[in-house]
Amino acid sequence: MKRRDFLRNTALASGALMIPAFLKPFEAMAMDGITGYKNLVVIQLSGGNDGLNTVVPYGNDIYYQKRNTIAINKPDVITLNEMQGLNPALSSLKEIYDQGWMSIINSVGYPNPDRSHFRSMDIWQTGSESNQFLTTGWIGRYLDANCATCKNPYTAIEVDDSLSLAMKGAKMKGIAVEDPYKLYQTTREPFFKELVHDHTDANLNEDNLGYLYKTMAETYSSASYIQQTSKTYQVTGEYPATPMGNQLKTVSKFINSGLQTRVYYVSLSGFDTHVNQQNQQERVLKIYGDAVTAFIKDLKKTGKLDDTLVMTFSEFGRRVEQNASNGTDHGTANNVMIFGGKLKKAGFYNDAPDLAQLDNGDLKYAVDFRDVYATLLDKWLDVNNSQVLGQSFKGLDFV
Amino acid sequence: MDNLRQIKHLHARAGFGLSFEDEKAAGKHSIKKAIAAIFKASENEEPINSVQVNTDYAMLAKGDKDAKKQLMQMQREEEKALNVAWINRMSTTDAVLREKMTLFWHNHFACRSKDSFSAQQLNNIQRTNALGNFRELLLEVSKSPAMLQFLNNQQNKKGHPNENFARELMELFTIGRGNYTEQDVKESARAFTGWGFNKDGEFIFRQPQHDDGEKTFLGKTGNLTGEDIINRLLEQRQTAVFISTKLYKYLVNEIPDPAHVNAMADVFYNGNYEIKPLLEFVFTAPWFYQEQNTGNLVKSPVEFLVGMNRQFFITYQKPEVLLQFQKVLGQVLFYPPNVAGWPGGRNWIDSSSLMFRLKIPSTVLNGGLIDFKGKADPEEEAYIAANRNQQVTVNSKVQAQPDWDRLFKAIPAGTTNQQVAAFLLQTNLSKTLTGELSNAPDIKTAIIQTVSTPEYQLT
Numbered sequence: 028m029k030r031r032d033f034l035r036n037t038a039l040a041s042g043a044l045m046i047p048a049f050l051k052p053f054e055a056m057a058m059d060g061i062t063g064y065k066n067l068v069v070i071q072l073s074g075g076n077d078g079l080n081t082v083v084p085y086g087n088d089i090y091y092q093k094r095n096t097i098a099i100n101k102p103d104v105i106t107l108n109e110m111q112g113l114n115p116a117l118s119s120l121k122e123i124y125d126q127g128w129m130s131i132i133n134s135v136g137y138p139n140p141d142r143s144h145f146r147s148m149d150i151w152q153t154g155s156e157s158n159q160f161l162t163t164g165w166i167g168r169y170l171d172a173n174c175a176t177c178k179n180p181y182t183a184i185e186v187d188d189s190l191s192l193a194m195k196g197a198k199m200k201g202i203a204v205e206d207p208y209k210l211y212q213t214t215r216e217p218f219f220k221e222l223v224h225d226h227t228d229a230n231l232n233e234d235n236l237g238y239l240y241k242t243m244a245e246t247y248s249s250a251s252y253i254q255q256t257s258k259t260y261q262v263t264g265e266y267p268a269t270p271m272g273n274q275l276k277t278v279s280k281f282i283n284s285g286l287q288t289r290v291y292y293v294s295l296s297g298f299d300t301h302v303n304q305q306n307q308q309e310r311v312l313k314i315y316g317d318a319v320t321a322f323i324k325d326l327k328k329t330g331k332l333d334d335t336l337v338m339t340f341s342e343f344g345r346r347v348e349q350n351a352s353n354g355t356d357h358g359t360a361n362n363v364m365i366f367g368g369k370l371k372k373a374g375f376y377n378d379a380p381d382l383a384q385l386d387n388g389d390l391k392y393a394v395d396f397r398d399v400y401a402t403l404l405d406k407w408l409d410v411n412n413s414q415v416l417g418q419s420f421k422g423l424d425f426v
Numbered sequence: 427m428d429n430l431r432q433i434k435h436l437h438a439r440a441g442f443g444l445s446f447e448d449e450k451a452a453g454k455h456s457i458k459k460a461i462a463a464i465f466k467a468s469e470n471e472e473p474i475n476s477v478q479v480n481t482d483y484a485m486l487a488k489g490d491k492d493a494k495k496q497l498m499q500m501q502r503e504e505e506k507a508l509n510v511a512w513i514n515r516m517s518t519t520d521a522v523l524r525e526k527m528t529l530f531w532h533n534h535f536a537c538r539s540k541d542s543f544s545a546q547q548l549n550n551i552q553r554t555n556a557l558g559n560f561r562e563l564l565l566e567v568s569k570s571p572a573m574l575q576f577l578n579n580q581q582n583k584k585g586h587p588n589e590n591f592a593r594e595l596m597e598l599f600t601i602g603r604g605n606y607t608e609q610d611v612k613e614s615a616r617a618f619t620g621w622g623f624n625k626d627g628e629f630i631f632r633q634p635q636h637d638d639g640e641k642t643f644l645g646k647t648g649n650l651t652g653e654d655i656i657n658r659l660l661e662q663r664q665t666a667v668f669i670s671t672k673l674y675k676y677l678v679n680e681i682p683d684p685a686h687v688n689a690m691a692d693v694f695y696n697g698n699y700e701i702k703p704l705l706e707f708v709f710t711a712p713w714f715y716q717e718q719n720t721g722n723l724v725k726s727p728v729e730f731l732v733g734m735n736r737q738f739f740i741t742y743q744k745p746e747v748l749l750q751f752q753k754v755l756g757q758v759l760f761y762p763p764n765v766a767g768w769p770g771g772r773n774w775i776d777s778s779s780l781m782f783r784l785k786i787p788s789t790v791l792n793g794g795l796i797d798f799k800g801k802a803d804p805e806e807e808a809y810i811a812a813n814r815n816q817q818v819t820v821n822s823k824v825q826a827q828p829d830w831d832r833l834f835k836a837i838p839a840g841t842t843n844q845q846v847a848a849f850l851l852q853t854n855l856s857k858t859l860t861g862e863l864s865n866a867p868d869i870k871t872a873i874i875q876t877v878s879t880p881e882y883q884l885t
Contacts, residue, residue, distance in 0.1 A: 073807055143805075144807055145761075148804045158593070162766075162769035162773060180777055189778050189800050190779070195776060200776040203776075203778040209797075213785065235680075235724055235884060236721075236881065238772055242775055246780065296807060296810050297811050301808055301811070
């Protein structure tokens, strides 16, 4: 029997604990291809989610004064501490919070905030200053950065049919996969197959034609890898039948099948609630909360929660005071929610937003969003954040 | 390079590609005559008039919930109509150079406006001046309600300057980063105080809001006005270099050749910023036709779609399909990602956008289905929230009809599949494609295959 076969068989037969200590490094190596990956799942809430009606500062009278028709009534708030609690539409998350798998960072934003959707989303996705225009996204630049596991497009997967700017680097780009089988089928059309196969010579050129063929070949092989790998795993957890439920179910399939992916990206629309906010926001929050809860429970069951970190953001929060149409207008700082099995600081990361000291009716930011990114980059994705963010950020301690 | 290849290259860059129909006539011309013909055809500067009423949205917004919903619906319809009107214009006009340059200025002076009337007005400013004088163009753009609104100059008042417009004027519209100081931004912002617009969509100079004190800008001191700032910027040769560089990347090569760009800047600067002579200089320069400058630019999504429309005379039963294509390919007209415009080049291409590009020809030319949706623009979120839309995957017929009869009439009898492909592409035919084409049962199949290749993405 060969030495490696022996090790594998031993591990299977007797369990990892039986392996003598001096053999551990081998075991770690053998396992690396299957479980060694720490995953980041980014959830984007598009439209500017109203953070104050998501994580409700029910302990602050100003909140009720400024929002006389759309405030969440105290008895309805899912209380988390004496100051803040969750919107009732997020009731499923209470259990996750109580388990210590959720952390809420209040008042996340950036200097000189921009209140237009597209610009602020651009800033969050590229990680730029508010007066700076970058053509690459922060996850894309993570792929560009010199990291050993970033050789393939599927290192970052967006579960969607098109790719966000966040996922595009200068040299490397992630890949959009809404349905692995569909992508696989698309790339297997006989005509494309011929083109890809015969272009091993031309595709090595550095010119644009070479780049196109390289992208085509990478898509071709990534589609195959993703389909062949992910089809081996059937998700057992139950997910709500919503688009976001399906997206996170797909992410679970990818993670549990051992796909060598570090970052997943999903988004949910419908948060731009200028008019009659309550029904609409609670409808989308429920879609979000129920899907995330299902996802976290599923990962816990499969033993992957400790290797997974989920971050939810929106391009901005909304003004503290409601408008005349029972809605809220574009604001600035907002909360960011983090989920994971190994949080260093579960619960509330920092103080509730200050509703008394406002900047022209808007919350002042207390945490720069790039400090959140820096934490993820340094402590979870193993790159130096300055390589990705263009300057060094100190980062936070939630993980 | 033979004459027809030169003319094909010229049309690929100065327009949206040479069609089979124009091939015969074009082949007889000398390149000089072909250039003259392109300028002649673009003398027509007919504006787009898809949005006819300047709706006062501010008034409507004061209405009740239903009024607001209706208003949003109206805005979307207007946006869609304007977008499609421009795509149709580019797809059918003879004034191709004018439209190609309008598209260039659309990206150079990138702007978003919720008000389609203003967006159309700015688009027409860019169209009218597309081949005219850059100073005129810059001045009119700077005074357009769409731009004044977009870059917050409406809020730029004496004592409370808003620097947004002044900064982008230098960083993106004229001299570029590194050629001015923060103090220049501050001083010039003061010069533009009082520049605004009224309800009727007209520029107004609000004297009481204007700071007429002394300012020092790029070394010049005086009671400078907005016009003075613009003139001062045009006195800098760097503005000619900046625009020439960008234009070179658009028309010639993504990697600027310093000698070529410098020669362009001389023509532009010494010619008092006249655009037409600059373009003539480029199209007549020997380097424009060099091998390394042909078939190497990645078509923008709009160039890709318009090029197909022009070559195959496509009519869309459902114009919204055109918008959906723009969305999944990453370029929706009037919706640039930010004031810096679309980055272009390889940025257009990722796994999914490339697969869409390779798939779209067969859906359009062969009655296929679209089963992709693309992402909502962040600005569409209010509409989505109000209408409780969740974007769902669509499986719908494209319902586009190419005019094959017209096309086949233009292709001379006896033309081989390979010859057709060679005409449709700006690059050489690969061995594989040549082989595939020999097996294609008919010209139609050969055409669809050719248009579904990575090669077709290049111009």
